[in-house]
Amino acid sequence: MTFLLRFVVILAVLLPAFAAKAQDWPTRTVKLVVPYAAGGIADRLGRLLASELTASLGQQFVVENRAGNAGVAASAQVAGSAPDGYTLLIAGSGPHVSAPITNPNVTYDPLTDFTHIAMVGGDGYVFVVNLPLGVPSVAELVRLAKAKPVTTSSPGAGSLGHLLVEQFNRKAGITLEHVPYRGASDIMSALLGDHISTAMQAVSSVSAQVRAGKLKAIGVTGTERHPAFNDVPTFAEAGYPDVRGSTWFWLAAPKGLPPAIAAKLAAETRRIMALPKIKENFAATQLLSADMDPATLHRFIADELAFFRPLAKEVGPIVP
Secondary structure, eight states: OOHHHHHHHHHHHHHHHHHHHHHHOOSSOEEEEESSOTTSHHHHHHHHHHHHHHHHHSSOEEEEEOOOGGGHHHHHHHHTSOSSSSEEEEEEHIIIIIHHHHOTTOOSOTTTSEEEEEEEEEEEEEEEEEGGGOOOSHHHHHHHHHHSOOEEOOSSTTSHHHHHHHHHHHHHTOOOEEOOOSSHHHHHHHHHTTSSSEEEEEHHHHHHHHHTTSEEEEEEOSSSOOGGGTTSOBTTTTTOTTOOOEEEEEEEEETTOOHHHHHHHHHHHHHHHTSHHHHHHHHHHTOBOOOOOHHHHHHHHHHHHHHHHHHHHHHOOOOO
16 A cells, blocks of 8 residues: 555544544633733623633533733633633733734734634724814814924824824824824823823723713714714714724634634624624623624735734834
């Protein structure tokens, strides 16, 4: 028997065994890594998904928060884990889009080092100004920023929010001075205390203050107006169509995840995210939803990287 024939015979014997093993998955606890601290959007989405997968697949899906380095550290650890279906990741726009193109210390490739499974959810960005600044619109902000210095902030240096600010600066011909803070709560304190005047923030983190009249929302970065701010124009409507982007989170695994496990996870995740109770939860918490199969999700990530990479090169390397 030739080597090639022996190889084919061995493959014919092993493949059904591998397929059966994948179909039996999961047979023990599955770890779902959230690369941020508890309480944030990624954590909320991860716990919601873990609870539903536990109920539908008959094994415990346990969330493990691994905060650090803006999600990069946990993503790198998951990328190096065994592709057996027992270590999953809530990946996102921060560690998988903005970080790889701005931070030279990122060791993984967001497209080739992970198995992309299904979209989970997202949050829009809104540009807010504090009341002392007295600016009612994007156009008025641009006029003011051309006349005097104006400070701004975002979820962190090198974050998607930071890139959106830099895109706005370039397209509007202004220089909003970026002041980095540790997180949304620190930015909120700085805005309300008039230590900074403006910020590019996730909708869910500022909507309460906007509704209470403590901050003014002047532009959203989605391609359409955000449900939470129907009266706030998009940046495209304000004349800046390239200032666009939302922060998204999706389910991922290390590269090489058996196709049968990936398909099973994708089908279950998409079914869960389409449930009426989940849709109601998203509407109540102002989160965004999008149904994407693995191929569509992969293209989405590639498109986001391609869109923001030229801007990241202009901004230069950023190490948080």
